[in-house]
Amino acid sequence: PSKGLGVGEVGYLITGVKDVRQSRVGDTVTNYNNPTKHPLAGYKDPKPMVFSGLYPLDGADYPLLREALDKLQLNDAALVYEPESSAALGFGFRCGFLGLLHMEIVRERLERESNLSLISTAPNVVYNVMLDDGKAVIVTNPSEFPEGKILSVEEPIVRSTILAPSEFIGVIMELCQQRRGVLLGMDYLSEDRVEIRYTLPLAEIVFDFFDKLKSSTRGYASLDYEAIGDAEGDLVKVDILLQGEAVDAFSAIVHRDKAYAYGLMMTGKLRELIPRQQFEVPIQAAIGSRIIARENIRAIRKDVLAKCYGGDISRKRKLLEKQKEGKKRMKMVGRVEVPQEAFIAALATDADIEKAKAARK
Structure with a gap:
């Protein structure tokens, strides 16, 4: 053992720390018998600027994703993450990054080094929301955006x-x-x-x-x-509703002037991506309780008149009315299953699409 280190020398300490995460970059090492009262100045903890949800394509890979993030955090002090769950995407992690490049590098390393297939939600920034009652809320995820009366959003x-x-x-x-x-x-x-x-x-x-x-x-x-x-800024939360139920993965916080364009884009995308059901499925974009855009996925319709060769028109009308009633009942109790491919395609950026095309070639 050495009594000390000089300028340019490299050494190591043997400590009693059981978990490496307890020692972070920027910690000050001091003498046990004569400890310093103040840490060394000049170091600031990196502050995440961009947040995104990372979810494994296969739900069974969730423990592998946790392990991969733990390993990655050991040599990337700027990466922060916490578990979160989505009704649409299952279990995953909300990750904080220094910026776009950092986010792309982390995702690329997770996929390449740990052989994981991931879905990432649209990146968000940190919003400071001030409510009418004076309470301040920090929002990093559209699902955290408060529903009450909002005084301002920064x-x-x-x-x-x-x-x-x-x-x-x-x-x-x-x-x-x-x-x-x-x-x-x-x-x-x-x-x-x-x-x-x-x-x-x-x-x-x-x-x-x-x-x-x-x-x-x-x-x-x-x-x-x-x-x-x-x-x-004049910011609002846009929810995407399928059959009247909000799908959290597609929600976004956008400027009010762009809310209609976002709603129109997402409803149009989903109409193309979600397979037709036995009943008509409305896809709506809403700000609070106000619907700003809507598309319908038409129902698959069986030809109930196929076996009616001529005959009384009232018989045909009766069959059509019976089908109509059945579709109405189905619509009331039916649930829309959104395939995983639809989630991936709807959340993909133009760059992701180009990358996927290049990979196929």
Whole structure:
């Protein structure tokens, strides 16, 4: 054993810590007989900025996912997670990441190193919700969004810097304005290269902003951003209802101006993805109790008149009425089974779809 370590030297301690998770990056080592009163300054715990749910495709893989996250957290101090369950997706984990790149790396490592197939929900940011009674609620998941009277909702804002060829200024500015961006300034670095600075809500760039930026600039643009604080926004929770029941995996917190577009997009997607049932299935998007978009999946209908060759019209009408009553009863008690493929396709981003196509080739 050595009496001490000098500059540039590497050593190790033998401690009585039974669980490695009790020792975190940034902890201060001190003398037992003469302990320090204050930890070493200069270290801040990494604060998660983006949250997403990770669920195993096969429910039996849940213990394997827990074990894989435990191992990954040993060499990634910024990763935080806690168990959560979804009525639609089963048991999984709510994970916090430093940003989009961190989220992609963690998911990629889990799938590659632990041979797991995962579904990830749409990424969310941390919202600070202030209620009328003065109570503050921190929301990292749409299911936690309070239903009561809300005084204000604050969302994280980032200062972003985009470097791109000057020919793409128009499409970049259009994209940023669509994402509620505010232009801070623009500088020409050379005749054909420009730096554009915007403030943007973090929620607007965590989903597919970078993919859209790359595709609209033919891959020439680069993006860098840093958090600058929170700002109040007109945000609402959009629920997707199947047969009148909310499906938590499809809920999202969006800006009020974009709520209708999100509802229309999700109801249209699900109408194509969910197989037809024996009864008509309404798919609705709602803000609270107000329906903002609706699609119907038409019922599979048996031809009950197939054996009626001619004959009395009242007999045919009676058979059709009987079928109609049966469908109505079925609709009252029937449950809609959403296949796993529909969940994966509905929650996938454009980048995920492209990756899946490339893998098939």
